[in-house]
Amino acid sequence: MRAFWRAAAAGAASVAAGVGAAEIVSAIGVQDGSPILVVGSLVIDLTPAWLKNAVIGVFGTGDKTFLIVSLAVVLVVGGGLAGWVELRRPPLGRVLIGVGGVVGAFAAITRSGGGIVDVLPSALAALVGILFLGWLIGLLRGTEPTRVAPNGAVSRRRFVTAATGTALGGILAAVVGQVIASGYRAAAAARAAFHLPKPAVTAPPVPAGASFDIAGLSPIVTPNADFYRIDTALQIPGIQPQDWRLKITGMVETEVELTFAQLLALPLEESITTLTCVSNEVGGDLISNALWLGYPIRHLLARAKPSADADMVLSHSQDGWTAGTPLTALTDERNAILAVGMNGQPLPLEHGYPVRMVVPGLYGYVSATKWVVELEVTRFDKATSYWTDRGWSERGPVKLESRIDVPADGRQVKAGTVAVAGVAWSQHVGVSAVHVQIDGGDWQQATLADAISVDTWRQWKYAWDATPGSHTIKVRATDAHGTVQTAKVQDVVPDGATGLHTISVTVA
Ligand SMILES: Nc1nc2c(c(=O)[nH]1)N[C@H]1C(S)=C(S)[C@@H](COP(=O)(O)O)O[C@H]1N2
Numbered sequence: 001m002r003a004f005w006r007a008a009a010a011g012a013a014s015v016a017a018g019v020g021a022a023e024i025v026s027a028i029g030v031q032d033g034s035p036i037l038v039v040g041s042l043v044i045d046l047t048p049a050w051l052k053n054a055v056i057g058v059f060g061t062g063d064k065t066f067l068i069v070s071l072a073v074v075l076v077v078g079g080g081l082a083g084w085v086e087l088r089r090p091p092l093g094r095v096l097i098g099v100g101g102v103v104g105a106f107a108a109i110t111r112s113g114g115g116i117v118d119v120l121p122s123a124l125a126a127l128v129g130i131l132f133l134g135w136l137i138g139l140l141r142g143t144e145p146t147r148v149a150p151n152g153a154v155s156r157r158r159f160v161t162a163a164t165g166t167a168l169g170g171i172l173a174a175v176v177g178q179v180i181a182s183g184y185r186a187a188a189a190a191r192a193a194f195h196l197p198k199p200a201v202t203a204p205p206v207p208a209g210a211s212f213d214i215a216g217l218s219p220i221v222t223p224n225a226d227f228y229r230i231d232t233a234l235q236i237p238g239i240q241p242q243d244w245r246l247k248i249t250g251m252v253e254t255e256v257e258l259t260f261a262q263l264l265a266l267p268l269e270e271s272i273t274t275l276t277c278v279s280n281e282v283g284g285d286l287i288s289n290a291l292w293l294g295y296p297i298r299h300l301l302a303r304a305k306p307s308a309d310a311d312m313v314l315s316h317s318q319d320g321w322t323a324g325t326p327l328t329a330l331t332d333e334r335n336a337i338l339a340v341g342m343n344g345q346p347l348p349l350e351h352g353y354p355v356r357m358v359v360p361g362l363y364g365y366v367s368a369t370k371w372v373v374e375l376e377v378t379r380f381d382k383a384t385s386y387w388t389d390r391g392w393s394e395r396g397p398v399k400l401e402s403r404i405d406v407p408a409d410g411r412q413v414k415a416g417t418v419a420v421a422g423v424a425w426s427q428h429v430g431v432s433a434v435h436v437q438i439d440g441g442d443w444q445q446a447t448l449a450d451a452i453s454v455d456t457w458r459q460w461k462y463a464w465d466a467t468p469g470s471h472t473i474k475v476r477a478t479d480a481h482g483t484v485q486t487a488k489v490q491d492v493v494p495d496g497a498t499g500l501h502t503i504s505v506t507v508a
């Protein structure tokens with residue numbers, strides 16, 4: 001009987017250790033994969049309405065607490081069971097913990113916006129739980145009296161210390177994880193309650209002819225969930241909108257300070273702008289296009305009155321990241337904005353909630369500061385930024401590029417007419433033509449979809465008469481100045497890749 005309780009305690013402690021480790025990791029990295037929260041929200045979704053209502057009837061607004069406490073009870077009881085089973089029939093207890101991990105992973109991946117990385121915390125929880133269970137049950141077995149050591153080879157105290165330490169460590173880790181994530185979660189709650197103001201200036205409608213209906217071709221406007229994400233933030237800054245301030249400082253006549261409420265009260269403008277990363281390889285997917293809602297930075301800079309010899313704005317993120325943008329890119333007529341909305345939604349947390357910069361024509365590392373809190377007017381010969389300090393170029397205009405989306409590289413297609421299609425961009429200049437080359441032959445003119453603006457990518461398509469065999473397909477864009485995209489291969493460092501996207505396909 002004593003052994004039963006000790007084994008159960010070992011199991012519960014192991015589960016605590018696993019969950020604690022996972023809570024810490026999800027708080028720091030994955031953000032949404034907290035096993036407790038994902039399983040909790042899965043339970044909420046699966047609970048029939050009558051039971052939900054009954055629980056809310058009894059516990060009122062404490063229903064969430066009730067859920068978390070119930071889950072904790074389930075984890076302790078389940079862990080206890082695993083410990084007991086592990087003592088009697090190893091490795092069934094460890095298998096049971098593994099099953100728990102699978103449930104967590106399932107819950108994580110089926111959450112809206114859940115992705116494959118969200119399974120990691122649950123996988124880690126299971127792994128840590130299994131390791132601790134094996135260790136603790138091993139110790140427990142050692143405490144059983146044997147002929148060799150009548151009082152137990154391992155002292156009971158050693159087992160009790162190990163199990164208690166494991167349990168306390170796990171609980172502490174879970175609590176610390178919750179504390180670390182609380183800023184992010186509070187910001188997520190504020191974002192969920194926030195409704196975007198109506199634009200004073202709406203974006204011109206996307207022309208019907210801006211997109212071709214071809215399976216596999218990138219949609220002309222990228223849904224938020226599919227928008228590429230690049231940043232150095234291990235923990236996404238959780239900014240409460242009421243705490244957000246933008247300061248314009250440095251070489252200005254008057255410093256300007258703006259609250260979120262003041263920003264929202266300004267006449268906000270919609271614009272569709274493609275964003276791309278300097279680390280995008282030729283043919284890569286670090287490029288997306290969204291409808292932004294924001295306020296032109298040039299109006300704010302006009303209030304601050306930069307001094308005549310300033311030529312750069314060093315924008316600072318809440319988490320200390322910086323970008324150096326040419327002052328002229330923020331004061332000329334282009335749509336350089338402080339964005340609060342993305343595709344009709346408040347900025348997603350990972351895309352800069354509550355406020356980020358969007359500057360057409362420049363790679364993100366020199367312009368697209370997320371969680372922006374300060375615009376420091378300065379000079380290129382006085383200040384450097386996060387990535388220029390790490391060897392990337394001071395200036396980062398987006399290069400003329402094109403990409404083949406369909407057919408996918410390495411794909412097998414049927415002989416006959418095959419739709420070859422993709423996107424091309426020459427931000428702030430515009431694309432005037434796209435050509436396709438099959439097996440090194442003549443460059444053939446592709447059909448361009450209507451442009452939304454010079455600041456967005458443009459779809460193209462080409463009807464290829466595919467004959468059986470292996471073929472290579474290349475694409476090449478020409479910009480509105482008549483400049484032809486270079487075939488010269490350059491790596492992404494220091495200022496963006498060049499070269500022609502080339503794919504191979506087999507025609508059957
Ligand atoms: N605060 C902050 N802003 C940032 C970054 C960052 O690391 N931190 N990365 C930049 C880079 S390199 C790019 S390409 C864009 C990507 O924006 P996205 O994640 O919304 O696509 O954000 C930019 N803004």
Ligand SMILES: [Mo]
Pocket residue numbers: 230276277278279363364365
């Ligand atoms: Mo980037």
